[in-house]
Amino acid sequence: MHADIVSPESLLSDFLETNTLGKAMKIKDFFRKETLVLSFEVFPPMREGSTAGLFTTIDQLVMAEPDFISVTYGAGGSTQEMTFEIASRIKNHVGTEVLTHLTCVNAATEDITGILDHLGRENIKNILALRGDPPKAETSFTKCAGGFGYANELVEFIKARDDFSIGVAGYPEGHVECPDLDKDLDHLKRKVDAGADFIITQLFFDNDDFYRFRDRAVSRGIPVPIVPGIFPIFNFKQIARIASLCGAAIPGPLFDRLSAVQDRSDEVAKYGVDHAVRQSRDLLGNGVPGLHFYSMNRSDHVTRIIRQLNIDRKAFRENEKRIDGGAV
Numbered sequence: 001m002h003a004d005i006v007s008p009e010s011l012l013s014d015f016l017e018t019n020t021l022g023k024a025m026k027i028k029d030f031f032r033k034e035t036l037v038l039s040f041e042v043f044p045p046m047r048e049g050s051t052a053g054l055f056t057t058i059d060q061l062v063m064a065e066p067d068f069i070s071v072t073y074g075a076g077g078s079t080q081e082m083t084f085e086i087a088s089r090i091k092n093h094v095g096t097e098v099l100t101h102l103t104c105v106n107a108a109t110e111d112i113t114g115i116l117d118h119l120g121r122e123n124i125k126n127i128l129a130l131r132g133d134p135p136k137a138e139t140s141f142t143k144c145a146g147g148f149g150y151a152n153e154l155v156e157f158i159k160a161r162d163d164f165s166i167g168v169a170g171y172p173e174g175h176v177e178c179p180d181l182d183k184d185l186d187h188l189k190r191k192v193d194a195g196a197d198f199i200i201t202q203l204f205f206d207n208d209d210f211y212r213f214r215d216r217a218v219s220r221g222i223p224v225p226i227v228p229g230i231f232p233i234f235n236f237k238q239i240a241r242i243a244s245l246c247g248a249a250i251p252g253p254l255f256d257r258l259s260a261v262q263d264r265s266d267e268v269a270k271y272g273v274d275h276a277v278r279q280s281r282d283l284l285g286n287g288v289p290g291l292h293f294y295s296m297n298r299s300d301h302v303t304r305i306i307r308q309l310n311i312d313r314k315a316f317r318e319n320e321k322r323i324d325g326g327a328v
């Protein structure tokens with residue numbers, strides 16, 4: 001048979017492999033394959049009933065062939081319901097695997113049980129288990145009656161109850177409430193010991209922060225994949241605010257460049273994309289198992305970055321194994 005002719009059998013097997021409709025797939029299994037795991041994050045729109053625009057974005061993001069899309073979970077109100085609706089539609093209609101974020105905020109164990117049952121019925125088997133940030137009016141996190149105080153407790157509860165694949169959050173520069181990086185790592189290890197299968201990191205702009213964090217996590221005996229979270233900058237004021245809220249430093253030269261063009265949105269976005277491409281290339285060259293992009297509900301920057309990276313995801317991992325003898 002001519003090499004360029006694709007058989008119907010192989011077309012069918014490709015389709016079955018990539019299409020998730022009707023299949024409950026676990027994200028932990030993606031990391032066992034020899035390919036780079038690509039994922040994007042979206043959030044429910046603030047206004048009720050306005051998911052049409054989001055799904056246009058999702059349709060465009062899906063063209064970059066992510067392994068999964070994650071959907072954030074708000075601190076309260078109607079966006080929580082929307083998280084599950086959006087996740088279900090991505091999973092069951094768009095046909096892309098989904099990771100549903102879930103927090104401990106104002107949730108007693110009965111509420112979490114109800115949510116897990118609902119997700120099971122919707123064929124969703126992947127949860128990013130978080131403690132969550134305090135609701136807007138509050139300055140510190142308060143455990144609700146009959147609920148959980150830390151994400152490790154939520155992981156343990158989900159694990160004991162059902163067969164979900166569970167991700168947790170990691171902080172390359174430390175979590176804002178825990179200045180002691182070693183302690184923060186102990187807390188991360190608790191989440192993994194409780195049953196987390198993978199870690200997705202907070203955004204960061206200096207890869208050395210990620211590498212130091214990963215080295216310390218590995219030497220602590222954290223064996224699960226650690227996926228870097230990449231934020232494509234496109235608005236100077238917005239990123240200055242977000243970075244300060246999550247305790248992420250913007251390196252001096254990047255900050256200076258962005259602030260010099262802060263009123264020219266196309267220039268800011270160009271620098272943002274260039275930086276994310278450089279960051280991603282370096283991370284890919286240093287053995288990350290996946291890349292997770294904070295899309296901020298926009299497809300243009302993420303798809304530009306993916307196009308510029310032009311990675312053959314399968315060849316990348318095979319090549320990497322030849323270089324370092326298989327350590328990923």
Ligand SMILES: Cc1cc2nc3c(=O)[nH]c(=O)nc-3n(C[C@H](O)[C@H](O)[C@H](O)COP(=O)(O)OP(=O)(O)OC[C@H]3O[C@@H](n4cnc5c(N)ncnc54)[C@H](O)[C@@H]3O)c2cc1C
Nearest residue numbers: 072073101130131132133150151169175177178184187202
């Ligand atoms: C990839 C990613 C996605 C996110 N998505 C969302 C989202 O959808 N919705 C949302 O509201 N927020 C989200 N967040 C933000 C997250 O909820 C906040 O950062 C929150 O403040 C901490 O959540 P956590 O799960 O990391 O908490 P935890 O792991 O519980 O840690 C919280 C703090 O307590 C400390 N700690 C942990 N365990 C213990 C313990 N047993 N004893 C004492 N101290 C402890 C930690 O060091 C840390 O300072 C996300 C963050 C990331 C990185």
